Amino acid sequence: MARTKIEKIETIRLKSYPNVIWVRLHSNDGNIGLGETFLWAEAVESHIHTTVAPYLLGKDCRQRDLHWKNLYGYLGFRSTGAEVRALSAIDIALTDLYAKQIGQPVYDLLGGKARDAIRIYNTCAGYTYIRSAEGQKTSNWGLGKEESLGPYEDLDAFLNRADELAQSLLSEGITAMKIWPFDFAAERSLGNDITAEELKTAIKPFEKIRKAVGDKIDIMVECHSLWTLPAAIKISRALEDYNPYWIEDPIKADSLENLAEFRRNSNIPVCASETLAGRTGFRDLLDQRAADFIMPDIGWAGGLTESKKIASMAEAYSLPVAPHDCTGPVVWMASVHLSLNAVNAVIQECVRAHYTGWYTDVAAPMPIIENGEVTAPDVPGLGIELVPDIQKRPDAVVRISD
Ligand SMILES: [Mg+2]
Missing domain, CATH: 3.20.20.120 (Enolase-like C-terminal domain)
Incomplete structure (x- = not known):
């Protein structure tokens, strides 16, 4: 299987559900991995675009353990703070992405x-x-x-x-x-x-x-x-x-x-x-x-x-x-x-x-x-996706790093 790279990180949150944030990782083979975390979504969004994106963009989609290690961070580790909630959403998205690339269910x-x-x-x-x-x-x-x-x-x-x-x-x-x-x-x-x-x-x-x-x-x-x-x-x-x-x-x-x-x-x-x-x-x-x-x-x-x-x-x-x-x-x-x-x-x-x-x-x-x-x-x-065009809803806050 050819190596694929993360080329775009998209976050979506809806003002009508202010605690939840989704991450979509887009790879250069056209696959998209979906992740999510909950509570105080804006802090997570900020961490993803300021700290995670500069590391993860261009990286090999398959090296999930290495990415986890590198994103575990100098601060905020060992508990459920914003950095680890962001890492959790990214890890879920990387897993979904790789499972789609190899055509197998996550289990x-x-x-x-x-x-x-x-x-x-x-x-x-x-x-x-x-x-x-x-x-x-x-x-x-x-x-x-x-x-x-x-x-x-x-x-x-x-x-x-x-x-x-x-x-x-x-x-x-x-x-x-x-x-x-x-x-x-x-x-x-x-x-x-x-x-x-x-x-x-x-x-x-x-x-x-x-x-x-x-x-x-x-x-x-x-x-x-x-x-x-x-x-x-x-x-x-x-x-x-x-x-x-x-x-x-x-x-x-x-x-x-x-x-x-x-x-x-x-x-x-x-x-x-x-x-x-x-x-x-x-x-x-x-x-x-x-x-x-x-x-x-x-x-x-x-x-x-x-x-x-x-x-x-x-x-x-x-x-x-x-x-x-x-x-x-x-x-x-x-x-x-x-x-x-x-x-x-x-x-x-x-x-x-x-x-x-x-x-x-x-x-x-x-x-x-x-x-x-x-x-x-x-x-x-x-085996789950966001409903079509959720990112176009009037209360959607979408940020993209690419
Ligand atoms: Mg409980």
Whole structure:
């Protein structure tokens, strides 16, 4: 195969979805690789055009490990800052590009399928969850907004009708769900304390689910890294009777020793963390025995090649991986490819309010969901593209380096 070069780097973001940014890498053989990352897109865009482009333009498309090494950077490494989010989007695009050039699906490039489809769980977000750039706050959950109305406003549902929500998911074959009813108390107390009354209110959805469907559904508890250690332990103990599948990011993963201390005090398995990046970030998580489920976000952790390496490291520690998705359709599709390939993948996150909602406004086709499992199409590359002429929309911000 002839060597091909990157000849154009295009970034696209839409003001109507201010957190998401796409990268398209154009090679001189006419192929285009697509990547994506999420949160604070403008900083990522700036890094790509000022720092990544001068390095990557003219480079051989195939040398993905070398490009990763060179773009890992002098600053901003080991975590999910703008530089690593940019690198993640570039790495996903390089992988998509090379898979298209050799005419194979990405899962085959990663090492082939370990399974034809993987079990999903539904993250019970709503249609406009984290739509604005204010980040992970209850005011950004889209509650009460007119554009949030629809059959899958699952965030309002888990807060108020968790029993009906569990039944609705089971009726679609989905046998696991993730909810986060503790965040209001965390915001009030800066994560320092939860009152008996707040705890009682937050536990209600778990009671309703178990009463309505028994153990037919697994429940994941999301804590968004909001708590201090004693408060997180208090929550974990209060939840034990409801047998959650995991408790996710109970405290901030900036000290993995602290997270290991949490795990030693929790009888619920710990999932961490979409907020970590790179082999070194995850190596410390594994060495500290701080988690039971390893959750990289492919758009934040360093891309597809890095997430594959993280999954392999977790395998060496006899731990399962569960790739994150609540961010965008391209990262979701990339995650499905990794989940099909990684022998230690256990379950794939999905958001039905997103994959039937805003994801379909920007990209197609979606990963294929059937009977509570998801798979990727058998086509070259990731098998997902932005919808035609998205770059011509009135709210599009397009930048090109060539
Ligand atoms: Mg999470």
